[in-house]
Amino acid sequence: MAKATEIESIDGFEMGKPYYCIECKRNHTKGKIYREHISFAQSETPNKQDIPDEDIESNDDEFDDDVELTESFEEFKIDENDIEIENEIDDNKDIENETLPNNKGSLQESINEVKKLPGVGEATLNKLIKAGFSSLESIAFTPPSIIQDESGLGDKTTAKLIKACMEKLNIGFKSAEDVWEHRKNIARITTGSQELDDLLGGGVETGSLIEFFGEFRTGKTQIMHQLCVNVQLPLEKGGIEGKALYIDTEGTFRPERIIQMAEGLDLDHNKILKNIIFGRAYNSDHQVILIKEAANLIKEQNIKLIVVDSLIGHFRSEYIGRGTLANRQQLINSHLHDLLRLCDIYTDLAIVVTNQVQAKPDVFYGNPLQAAGGNVVAHGSTIRIFLRKGKGEQRIAKIVDAPHLPEGEAIFSITENGISD
Ligand code: ADP
Ligand code: MG
Numbered sequence: 001m002a003k004a005t006e007i008e009s010i011d012g013f014e015m016g017k018p019y020y021c022i023e024c025k026r027n028h029t030k031g032k033i034y035r036e037h038i039s040f041a042q043s044e045t046p047n048k049q050d051i052p053d054e055d056i057e058s059n060d061d062e063f064d065d066d067v068e069l070t071e072s073f074e075e076f077k078i079d080e081n082d083i084e085i086e087n088e089i090d091d092n093k094d095i096e097n098e099t100l101p102n103n104k105g106s107l108q109e110s111i112n113e114v115k116k117l118p119g120v121g122e123a124t125l126n127k128l129i130k131a132g133f134s135s136l137e138s139i140a141f142t143p144p145s146i147i148q149d150e151s152g153l154g155d156k157t158t159a160k161l162i163k164a165c166m167e168k169l170n171i172g173f174k175s176a177e178d179v180w181e182h183r184k185n186i187a188r189i190t191t192g193s194q195e196l197d198d199l200l201g202g203g204v205e206t207g208s209l210i211e212f213f214g215e216f217r218t219g220k221t222q223i224m225h226q227l228c229v230n231v232q233l234p235l236e237k238g239g240i241e242g243k244a245l246y247i248d249t250e251g252t253f254r255p256e257r258i259i260q261m262a263e264g265l266d267l268d269h270n271k272i273l274k275n276i277i278f279g280r281a282y283n284s285d286h287q288v289i290l291i292k293e294a295a296n297l298i299k300e301q302n303i304k305l306i307v308v309d310s311l312i313g314h315f316r317s318e319y320i321g322r323g324t325l326a327n328r329q330q331l332i333n334s335h336l337h338d339l340l341r342l343c344d345i346y347t348d349l350a351i352v353v354t355n356q357v358q359a360k361p362d363v364f365y366g367n368p369l370q371a372a373g374g375n376v377v378a379h380g381s382t383i384r385i386f387l388r389k390g391k392g393e394q395r396i397a398k399i400v401d402a403p404h405l406p407e408g409e410a411i412f413s414i415t416e417n418g419i420s421d
Pocket of ligand 2: 222
């Protein structure tokens with residue numbers, strides 16, 4: 001299947017020239033969106049009188065497509081003004097869930113660290129920040145080829161930068177005691193079910209990528225919603241006082257469910273909704289771009305949970321047939337590594353993804369249902385949980401793969417108030 005990004009030219013239009021995009025109703029001059037929207041190109045910018053007034057958006061300025069990436073999120077952010085504040089009296093004094101703080105200060109601090117690196121001038125710094133490399137960690141943990149591609153810096157500069165960052169961060173061998181010291185203090189988010197938390201070793205842990213897979217209606221999306229609420233809880237209630245970023249590829253995010261779950265915990269749903277940043281990914285390219293853009297929001301917005309529901313649905317439907325399999329697996333692999341890198345960089349961030357299952361007709365013993373995406377996804381996730389239906393509202397979770405957890409099962413329920421035992 002031809003993808004928009006692969007189109008090199010269209011009739012009567014020369015690549016590289018600015019064009020008027022009939023989809024976005026404005027000019028594209030450069031960047032990713034330029035390539036992706038080439039099929040919407042109208043080679044001549046229309047006369048302004050041909051466009052209805054409300055569609056004209058400052059086309060006079062040179063349009064910077066980098067800004068557009070941020071807008072992808074902004075567009076879907078729940079508008080604070082749309083939410084009516086029912087009454088000003090705060091009746092959940094026990095849970096001090098004021099709108100969670102942004103961390104603009106600490107973002108500036110980490111940018112200052114990058115600025116201090118040898119050889120980093122204003123121009124290099126700008127390129128790095130634009131490409132999402134605004135901390136020492138993000139530079140140290142990213143392969144040089146990716147930094148080069150995304151920032152446009154040369155290979156020597158990139159190599160020097162990475163080396164400097166690794167030295168500053170003291171990355172290298174450390175003792176198992178240090179590793180233990182770190183793991184002991186890992187924060188966890190409660191799922192709402194004690195049994196499921198126990199199965200996970202105390203809840204969804206930060207610094208890991210956790211995959212929930214199972215058939216349709218087994219509760220994957222419900223768990224994702226619940227975690228977006230629970231991540232905001234104070235520590236003593238099983239949360240980590242952070243915001244959530246939700247990437248929805250299937251169109252199944254429902255604020256109504258968030259409201260029900262928040263009310264189930266006696267929380268003010270307006271505040272809970274405000275702290276969930278939502279992005280709808282319309283295709284696999286868009287999904288990849290949203291995750292790359294997310295890197296910039298994590299520190300600034302104090303995001304402690306990223307949800308991708310579902311991880312590979314788009315990839316599966318866009319790359320159909322045997323001939324495309326290698327290409328598809330490679331793209332999924334690179335997307336997964338973008339996610340895993342975020343776990344390395346931001347150690348107090350948890351990433352949860354959902355995955356569909358596909359029937360494996362050649363399996364005669366054991367479970368014939370396998371997570372989609374094959375080995376690529378299996379090796380990328382730190383912890384994998386298989387979900388299946390039980391009686392009524394009951395669901396059964398089973399650990400399939402985890403480096404440190406025993407095999408086991410947990411039974412939980414999906415109720416109107418969310419996930420519970
Ligand atoms: P999937 O694994 O396909 O993502 P979902 O997470 O969407 O599945 O789970 C759907 C199930 O969640 C439904 O079958 C229903 O049992 C339960 N559910 C959804 N909304 C509610 C609700 N408001 N009250 C009770 N149960 C609900
Ligand atoms: Mg779902």
